[in-house]
Amino acid sequence: MNMNFGILADGIKALFTAEYAPMMIMWIIGGTLIFLAIKFEMEPTLLLPMGFGAILVNLPFSGAASTIQHLFSIGIEGHELFPLILFIGIGAMIDFEPLLTNPKLMLFGAAAQFGIFFTLCLSALVGFNLNDAASIAIIGAADGPTSIFVAQQLNSNYLSAIMVAAYSYMALVPLVQPPIIKLCTTKKERQIKMTYKGKKVTKLTKILFPIIVTIIVGLVAPTALALIGFLMFGNLIRECGVLNSLSETAQKVLANLVTIFLGITIASQMTASAFLKVETLVIIGLGLVAFIFDTFAGVMLAKFMNLFSKEKINPMIGAAGISAFPMSARVVHKMGLKEDSSNFLLMHSIGVNVSGQIASVIAGGLLLTIVQSMI
Amino acid sequence: MKKKITLILVLALCLVMIFAVNVFATATTSPSGQDTNTPNVENNIPNTEGPEENNSGNDGNNDGEMPQMSFQIRGESLGETVPIMCTGMLGIFIVTGIIIAIVLILNTTMTVIDNKKQNKENK
Numbered sequence: 001m002n003m004n005f006g007i008l009a010d011g012i013k014a015l016f017t018a019e020y021a022p023m024m025i026m027w028i029i030g031g032t033l034i035f036l037a038i039k040f041e042m043e044p045t046l047l048l049p050m051g052f053g054a055i056l057v058n059l060p061f062s063g064a065a066s067t068i069q070h071l072f073s074i075g076i077e078g079h080e081l082f083p084l085i086l087f088i089g090i091g092a093m094i095d096f097e098p099l100l101t102n103p104k105l106m107l108f109g110a111a112a113q114f115g116i117f118f119t120l121c122l123s124a125l126v127g128f129n130l131n132d133a134a135s136i137a138i139i140g141a142a143d144g145p146t147s148i149f150v151a152q153q154l155n156s157n158y159l160s161a162i163m164v165a166a167y168s169y170m171a172l173v174p175l176v177q178p179p180i181i182k183l184c185t186t187k188k189e190r191q192i193k194m195t196y197k198g199k200k201v202t203k204l205t206k207i208l209f210p211i212i213v214t215i216i217v218g219l220v221a222p223t224a225l226a227l228i229g230f231l232m233f234g235n236l237i238r239e240c241g242v243l244n245s246l247s248e249t250a251q252k253v254l255a256n257l258v259t260i261f262l263g264i265t266i267a268s269q270m271t272a273s274a275f276l277k278v279e280t281l282v283i284i285g286l287g288l289v290a291f292i293f294d295t296f297a298g299v300m301l302a303k304f305m306n307l308f309s310k311e312k313i314n315p316m317i318g319a320a321g322i323s324a325f326p327m328s329a330r331v332v333h334k335m336g337l338k339e340d341s342s343n344f345l346l347m348h349s350i351g352v353n354v355s356g357q358i359a360s361v362i363a364g365g366l367l368l369t370i371v372q373s374m375i
Numbered sequence: 376m377k378k379k380i381t382l383i384l385v386l387a388l389c390l391v392m393i394f395a396v397n398v399f400a401t402a403t404t405s406p407s408g409q410d411t412n413t414p415n416v417e418n419n420i421p422n423t424e425g426p427e428e429n430n431s432g433n434d435g436n437n438d439g440e441m442p443q444m445s446f447q448i449r450g451e452s453l454g455e456t457v458p459i460m461c462t463g464m465l466g467i468f469i470v471t472g473i474i475i476a477i478v479l480i481l482n483t484t485m486t487v488i489d490n491k492k493q494n495k496e497n498k
Contacts, residue, residue, distance in 0.1 A: 100478055100482070103474070103475045103478040103479055103482075104475060106471045106474060106475050107468075107471060107475070109471070110464075110467045110468050110471040113463075113464070113467055114464060116463075117459065117460035117463045117464055118460065120456050120459060120460060121452075121453060121456040121457060121460055124449065124452035124453070124455065124456045125448060125449060125450070125452055125453060125456075126447075126448065126449075127447050127448070127449055130452075130455065130456075133452075133456070199482075200489075201482070201485075202485040202489065204485060205478075205481045205482060205485050208481060209478065209481075212474070212477055213474060216470060216473055216474060216477075217470065220466065220469075220470050221466075355471075358474075359467060359471060362466075362467055362470050362471070363463065363467055366462075366463050366466045366467065367459075367463060370459050370462060370463060371459070374455070374459075
């Protein structure tokens with residue numbers, strides 16, 4: 001009994017020492033993440049488990065930390081299982097039809113990866129090693145699983161900060177993108193109406209698409225084959241038409257289950273001693289730069305294409321080329337409606353958004369291939 | 376509204392108190408900076424070594440501790456990263472271009488096949 005009181009007293013006493021102040025800062029950070037998730041519904045599926053996990057691992061003598069660390073070692077550190085399995089669910093959720101009806105939308109997805117490479121240069125310029133710089137840059141993929149996969153493959157020292165930044169910015173897309181889009185476009189450009197020509201896409205095309213993309217990306221960037229392969233496998237389950245129950249399971253049960261574990265597992269890396277560093281702030285700042293330049297490049301490509309095309313493109317849809325699916329598409333659609341209540345950009349922006357999903361994996365794969373050959 | 380303000384004030388007061396106690400605790404620790412009664416922060420994560428140890432297959436850089444780094448502008452790094460940027464962006468556009476071309480071919484082929492089927496049915 002005395003011993004129990006001793007432990008309790010130690011724990012309470014510990015809270016009021018300067019040594020534990022960083023832990024309390026982590027509680028505030030965790031609380032903020034939970035607040036953002038509940039109050040503003042910002043990516044609640046991830047921010048809430050991350051926030052709670054951050055508190056969990058930052059309690060004195062936390063017994064939960066070892067359990068979560070074990071989850072981390074088997075789910076992420078091992079063979080990036082959680083992000084890869086999540087990709088099956090994401091693949092099953094994605095409908096590539098808007099992209100297949102207008103394949104040139106893929107160009108925006110490609111352009112919107114510029115932020116990744118720009119941030120790579122910037123990160124290396126401020127002093128990060130090449131593998132760390134590449135891992136930080138991939139935050140610009142706006143795709144949590146890809147960020148984790150690349151950072152883990154490159155053995156980055158900043159995995160925790162990268163994971164937190166990647167997921168936080170995905171949640172903050174509605175706050176980050178609109179001001180940049182407005183800054184790059186005029187009101188007249190934002191009001192450009194685009195008609196959606198819903199061409200019929202055959203079932204065979206929908207089935208062949210994931211297989212072809214897997215083969216092409218696998219040949220160009222074999223290191224990222226697991227990522228694109230799992231994504232396209234999920235999509236194939238969806239489109240084949242004979243595995244409806246599997247498709248539904250992947251979309252709902254599997255994706256939700258992995259998301260629960262992923263969120264709380266990421267938190268295992270949010271210990272005060274590892275997280276409260278100047279480097280974390282710099283990484284979060286660089287992540288923002290990546291998002292800004294992704295958005296900028298997508299919008300600029302649309303403006304550039306408008307110089308030559310007869311049918312004008314609303315440059316805002318270029319911003320949906322960052323992967324963050326489907327938030328980015330929704331943001332663009334809402335902005336379009338704000339400018340003109342009869343301007344429906346959703347189908348176009350969704351097309352660009354899913355192309356961004358593929359392009360971000362390609363970018364991650366290329367970055368991995370190039371950087372691994374150099375280090 | 377009043378309730379919210381009160382809640383914020385109470386929270387702020389708690390924080391101020393906690394930090395005041397922290398400052399006091401720091402001042403009363405031994406000259407070496409180590410309070411002998413205080414448990415070590417590093418101990419909040421129990422030993423995770425076990426049978427699952429090192430099943431990652433990598434070098435294990437991710438031990439939860441970031442290395443201390445000094446930030447300095449390294450202009451020479453651009454010589455390394457700018458070519459990566461150019462190659463990467465070019466690579467993405469090439470791969471995207473190939474995918475677009477294949478999708479266009481697929482769409483056209485399927486439309487032709489569909490039209491032929493419909494013509495046959497019509498006949």
